[in-house]
Amino acid sequence: MKLFNEYGISFEYPDDWELSKQVDEEHGEIQISVSSEESSFWLISLYMVDVPPEELLNRSLEVFREEYEEVDVYKTDVKLAGKTCLARDLEFVCSELINSAFLRVFETDLFTAFVLYQGTDQELAKTRKDLEAISASLDVFDSGYEGYLDIV
Numbered sequence: 001m002k003l004f005n006e007y008g009i010s011f012e013y014p015d016d017w018e019l020s021k022q023v024d025e026e027h028g029e030i031q032i033s034v035s036s037e038e039s040s041f042w043l044i045s046l047y048m049v050d051v052p053p054e055e056l057l058n059r060s061l062e063v064f065r066e067e068y069e070e071v072d073v074y075k076t077d078v079k080l081a082g083k084t085c086l087a088r089d090l091e092f093v094c095s096e097l098i099n100s101a102f103l104r105v106f107e108t109d110l111f112t113a114f115v116l117y118q119g120t121d122q123e124l125a126k127t128r129k130d131l132e133a134i135s136a137s138l139d140v141f142d143s144g145y146e147g148y149l150d151i152v
Contacts, residue, residue: 006032031046055115083113099119102131
């Protein structure tokens with residue numbers, strides 16, 4: 001397992017997964033993703049500007065509904081990094097394959113975090129445990145974090 005530890009967050013991810021990150025200073029957004037060799041991926045977006053979690057979740061649901069003809073949405077109760085999340089599990093069809101996506105949104109002293117992980121149901125049979133392990137390893141550092149001023 002590899003460790004990502006920047007921007008007030010840390011998480012572990014599989015050695016053979018690829019990590020990428022983008023920083024949009026103009027809009028106060030940092031995006032970090034890890035992806036498998038196939039199509040499964042795990043993504044976290046950190047919003048340093050004040051964005052209500054409900055708004056992020058609703059915007060994301062709208063994007064899925066605009067992109068896919070039929071989207072089934074299931075409300076779920078989840079905690080990430082010790083924080084209670086607004087959470088939805090989605091099922092939709094893409095390229096004749098059933099896909100699942102998992103949306104999680106929570107707030108910290110530093111940012112609002114949006115986590116999305118997804119894959120085809122066939123692929124998730126082998127990658128879901130990795131995706132959930134990444135989520136389970138997620139840790140966030142609130143305003144007591146030593147590098148706080150470097151990321152705000």
